[in-house]
Amino acid sequence: MRACVVHGAKDLRVEAYDPGVPGPDEIAVAVSLGGICGSDLHYYHRGAVGDFQLREPMVLGHEVVGRVASLGPGADGPAVGTPVAIHPATPCDSCRECAEDHRNVCAHSRYLGSAARTPHVQGGFARRIVVPAAQVRALPAGLSPRRAVLAEPLSVALHAVRRAGDVAGKRVLVTGAGPIGLLVVAILRHAGAAEIIVSDLLEQPLELATRVGATTTVRADRPDEQERAQDADIAIEASGAPAGLRTCVERVRRSGTLVLLGLLPPGEIGFLGNTVVTREITVRGSFRFDADFDEALSLLADGLDVEPVITHTFPLAEAAEAFDLAGDRTRASKVLLDLDSE
Incomplete structure (x- = not known):
């Protein structure tokens, strides 16, 4: 399996990646599409987002959809083969902010494709990833992966x-x-x-x-x-x-x-x-989101007109070209990576 891995500024590689197998309460997801975000571009161009500096190679991406590949022991989630979207945040659920329903600003949260912590939290631009079951959402009936990939932004x-x-x-x-x-x-x-x-x-x-x-x-x-x-x-x-x-x-x-x-x-x-x-x-x-993710999926399923936002799709093998285009706002808006092409 391969993934889109950033090693430093302007050093983006598509290389072998082993996500491991899902442990207790985890789910393995075969990723089909991923959207390139502004933070991904910052890691690519500068090796950092704000004060978060790359200190080790990291799989990029936090806007991803796919299908359930397997469930770990005791995992409560959609059945194997179900189309899903992934909520990229895992708050601690024990701090004051989480207790007061401000989980999106939890200081201990883990976020896909983020260098805020070391070891870094590996992201979703990989053919297969393993995430906590609580982050996995079955797509509403009729919602295509191409539209669902916009749920995070x-x-x-x-x-x-x-x-x-x-x-x-x-x-x-x-x-x-x-x-x-x-x-x-x-x-x-x-x-x-x-x-x-x-x-x-x-x-x-x-x-x-x-x-x-x-x-x-x-x-x-x-x-x-x-x-x-x-x-x-x-x-x-x-x-x-x-x-x-x-x-x-x-x-x-x-x-x-x-x-x-x-x-x-x-x-x-x-x-x-x-x-x-x-x-x-x-x-x-305004920083990130929490339960808004589920409403975003519902809005997309109900037909909210967002199609013009997606302008290009590239196979994973052409990730560097995709990132270069995504940074050119005269030609592109949201650029997707097609991981099913692997």
């Missing part, structure tokens, strides 16, 4: 929109039209936002934003278009760029709400604190 978007509060009838600004920003737009449309303004530097992502529900698009590098984004009730920063954060602070209305979703560069950045104070802007962070 859609969960991130769903959680962020929930952090914004009631969006029905509201004017919402989204900065950044990458895959997560596009899925935020799809959720906003589903939740009844009256206006959805999307800002980005590139035309291709803005075209995709219109296809998934944006009512207005704005080129972030064109000052003459900025008034279109003025006085938003809610602003969701999905670009991870300091300029995007500044736009949100400047364009959200007085007493409005700002949700920080995109991970900003490590270290301190400039922040318009006085504007937040004098306008009484509510600022909320």
Whole structure:
């Protein structure tokens, strides 16, 4: 069996990988599709995500679907052959955050394809992986693996929109039209936002934003278009760029709400604190998700229109080419790896 393994910055290899056999309460999954995420790209390009540095080779990927291959002793899960999606997080379930239903910010959580811990948590871009049974979800009837592979990033978007509060009838600004920003737009449309303004530097992502529900698009590098984004009730920063954060602070209305979703560069950045104070802007962070994963699967099964987000699919053998394209936002949005091609 083979896997997509990152050894360091710009050192991505498709190589032999032995996931072992499932132990007690574990399930082996034959992975069919995986979506390349921004964090995967950071590990590929920089050898790190924020403060999480690669210290050993690591299988990438946390947006994966497949079929149950085998169950370990005592595992309670779907039968062998069942199409499944994998929730990538394993919180500790014993800390204060877990007890207070904030499992997504558990400091002891393990996450597929993450270098936050050493040994690293190996990811899902492998022909077969072994995960705790509690992370495995049978796909709803009629949901294709191609749509289901978006469950993880859609969960991130769903959680962020929930952090914004009631969006029905509201004017919402989204900065950044990458895959997560596009899925935020799809959720906003589903939740009844009256206006959805999307800002980005590139035309291709803005075209995709219109296809998934944006009512207005704005080129972030064109000052003459900025008034279109003025006085938003809610602003969701999905670009991870300091300029995007500044736009949100400047364009959200007085007493409005700002949700920080995109991970900003490590270290301190400039922040318009006085504007937040004098306008009484509510600022909320949004990190990953928890039970939102199950709702995301249901939304996908019910036909939520997210198809435009997926733009390319590559066989596992061409993982390096897939990663290079996924980092080119002028040509691609969500890029998938087809592991059934192995």
